[in-house]
Amino acid sequence: MRDSGYTVNAIKTADMSAIKQKLKVPAALASCHTAVVDGTGQIVEGHVPATVVDKLVAKRAIPGVAAPGMPVNSPGMGPMDGNLVTVDFSGKPFSRD
Incomplete structure (x- = not known):
């Protein structure tokens, strides 16, 4: 995210499940990282590419x-191959990257 121009404020916590619950991350979509977009309050869950975050903030x-789980073709998990499907919080496909 930093390489794509985003400012990141990492906060380490031992109780991510409480954070996800507070932010209303659907349990079926929970992953390893949770972020809140400053200014919009939108949530980014998992290894979501910066290009998808760009699309998200355009659709407030x-x-x-x-990006549920830890997909092998997501940022930080291997080469992006164009087959990563991110979903919105209703579970519908949002972007394919």
Whole structure:
């Protein structure tokens, strides 16, 4: 995210499940990392590419997006191959990258 121009404020916590619950991250979409977009309050869950975050902030009605689990073709998990599907918090496909 930093490499894509985003400012990141990492906060380490031992109780991520409480954070996810407070932010209303759907349990089925929970992943390893949870972020809140400053200024919009939108939620980014998991290894979501910066390009998807760009799309998300352009659609403020969408509360959040997720890359559930730890997909091998997501940022930090291997080469992006164009097959990563991120979903919105209703579970519908949001972007394919």
